[in-house]
Amino acid sequence: MTAAAAPQTHPPADALAAVLDALRPLLGDRLTTSAAVREQHGRDESYHDPMPPDAVAFAESTEEVAAIVRACAEHRVPVIPFGTGTSLEGHVAALKGGLCLDVSRMTEIVAVRPEDMDCTVQAGVTRTQLNEHLRDTGLFFPIAPGADASIGGMAATRASGTNAVRYGTMREAVLALTVVTADGRIVRTARRARKSAAGYDLTRLFIGSEGTLGVITEVTLRLHGIPECILSAVCPFPSLKAAVDTVIETIQTGVPIARIELLDPNQMRAVNAYSGTDYAIAPTLFLEFHGTEAFAREQVGMVEAIAGEHGAKGFAWADTLEERTKLWAARHTAYYAGLALKPGAKGFSSDVCVPISRLAACLEETEADCAASPVTTAIVGHVGDGNFHVLFIVDPDDPEEIAAARALNDRIVERALAMEGTCTGEHGVGYGKMAFLEAEHGPDGLALMRAVKQALDPHGIMNPGKIVAP
Numbered sequence: 001m002t003a004a005a006a007p008q009t010h011p012p013a014d015a016l017a018a019v020l021d022a023l024r025p026l027l028g029d030r031l032t033t034s035a036a037v038r039e040q041h042g043r044d045e046s047y048h049d050p051m052p053p054d055a056v057a058f059a060e061s062t063e064e065v066a067a068i069v070r071a072c073a074e075h076r077v078p079v080i081p082f083g084t085g086t087s088l089e090g091h092v093a094a095l096k097g098g099l100c101l102d103v104s105r106m107t108e109i110v111a112v113r114p115e116d117m118d119c120t121v122q123a124g125v126t127r128t129q130l131n132e133h134l135r136d137t138g139l140f141f142p143i144a145p146g147a148d149a150s151i152g153g154m155a156a157t158r159a160s161g162t163n164a165v166r167y168g169t170m171r172e173a174v175l176a177l178t179v180v181t182a183d184g185r186i187v188r189t190a191r192r193a194r195k196s197a198a199g200y201d202l203t204r205l206f207i208g209s210e211g212t213l214g215v216i217t218e219v220t221l222r223l224h225g226i227p228e229c230i231l232s233a234v235c236p237f238p239s240l241k242a243a244v245d246t247v248i249e250t251i252q253t254g255v256p257i258a259r260i261e262l263l264d265p266n267q268m269r270a271v272n273a274y275s276g277t278d279y280a281i282a283p284t285l286f287l288e289f290h291g292t293e294a295f296a297r298e299q300v301g302m303v304e305a306i307a308g309e310h311g312a313k314g315f316a317w318a319d320t321l322e323e324r325t326k327l328w329a330a331r332h333t334a335y336y337a338g339l340a341l342k343p344g345a346k347g348f349s350s351d352v353c354v355p356i357s358r359l360a361a362c363l364e365e366t367e368a369d370c371a372a373s374p375v376t377t378a379i380v381g382h383v384g385d386g387n388f389h390v391l392f393i394v395d396p397d398d399p400e401e402i403a404a405a406r407a408l409n410d411r412i413v414e415r416a417l418a419m420e421g422t423c424t425g426e427h428g429v430g431y432g433k434m435a436f437l438e439a440e441h442g443p444d445g446l447a448l449m450r451a452v453k454q455a456l457d458p459h460g461i462m463n464p465g466k467i468v469a470p
Contacts, residue, residue, distance in 0.1 A: 016055065045088055047402070065217050081100075083150030089427055090431045112223075123150060130151065190202065210430065212457065212462050227258075231289045234287075240367050261286040268280070270337040271333075378393070390409070
């Protein structure tokens with residue numbers, strides 16, 4: 001079921017030429033057809049084959065984005081939004097050619113409002129840039145996917161990451177968006193109020209739309225106070241089941257843990273080699289606790305007791321900021337560490353999420369599937385909310401290995417759906433997971449998505465070939 005891309009197609013040459021002629025006076029050398037730049041913008045971090053656009057435009061404002069989209073709409077030329085290129089499901093592949101609209105130069109932090117604990121940023125601002133800017137305000141932005149992704153891209157893919165168990169995902173973090181629609185209109189989806197019942201929820205419609213309905217140019221975000229006390233630890237377990245049972249009991253007990261991440265022995269081996277650490281080669285939880293010092297230590301005591309009941313081998317604490325940073329840097333680079341297990345390989349990642357009560361069964365069965373597979377794998381997950389990834393480390397030039405990885409991924413997704421889970425907890429659909437949507441949403445649900453796409457993008461120019469087929 002895992003989707004492979006159809007052969008790349010391109011818009012008529014005269015249509016593309018008309019768009020380039022219209023945009024050159026506006027963009028100058030920020031509009032390019034350079035082969036190297038096009039190649040860079042046709043690939044993401046996954047194993048999917050690069051599919052470069054016919055041209056790349058670097059926008060610096062919402063008004064420029066609108067002008068670019070209007071020109072493309074007039075001549076029916078596809079538009080593929082691009083942030084940092086760190087997506088994992090072929091989101092930026094130009095399946096039908098066209099123009100890649102790069103927002104990475106839109107890096108203005110428009111406003112920070114500490115009294116309201118919110119901010120507005122342009123779409124090209126990355127999460128680390130934002131948190132560096134916020135450092136002296138006592139506030140931070142908690143959504144932390146592994147890559148230093150752009151805020152616009154994170155909203156477009158409904159990203160989450162290691163802090164989601166405590167702070168939620170981009171769905172909860174975003175208060176409002178500025179969006180350029182498929183015909184070039186500029187729309188603000190909401191005000192800054194923390195709640196509203198005024199009409200359709202346009203904000204949530206565009207969150208997770210992956211550039212298929214419009215281009216996100218500004219994002220208004222909820223912020224959170226930097227905790228008084230942050231405690232981080234690593235804890236190995238005798239088995240994957242013991243680690244997962246600890247996670248489930250922690251969540252069901254109501255401990256407001258900030259992060260609780262699971263890495264299997266293969267992933268721990270990769271982390272040690274890549275990051276120069278010496279953690280035990282065992283199923284391991286990475287944990288973090290936020291709060292006042294007394295409250296954080298109370299949480300620690302509760303989780304230590306739960307872990308001890310499941311055979312944990314003791315917590316290794318990261319007591320200083322430097323140690324915590326090193327610990328979480330090792331976790332955040334797990335994807336690249338996994339790839340380093342097999343030099344020259346590419347990553348193909350599952351992304352299932354299941355109800356927390358089904359997590360142990362899902363992971364145990366998945367672990368058995370991985371052990372029986374010829375594909376090199378590593379398991380890592382944000383297991384506090386039931387989300388985990390199997391990284392298939394594959395030779396992109398070996399069709400048999402790719403086929404084996406796809407077959408294993410299909411089994412993992414089918415199992416998750418049977419457990420009332422989802423095929424993607426945070427990576428999004430792109431074209432890599434399109435084949436699973438009907439099984440997850442049913443034909444009527446998928447038809448409704450197509451109707452929304454047709455209503456907002458009747459000519460199919462916005463990131464065509466992603467999420468839903470025409």
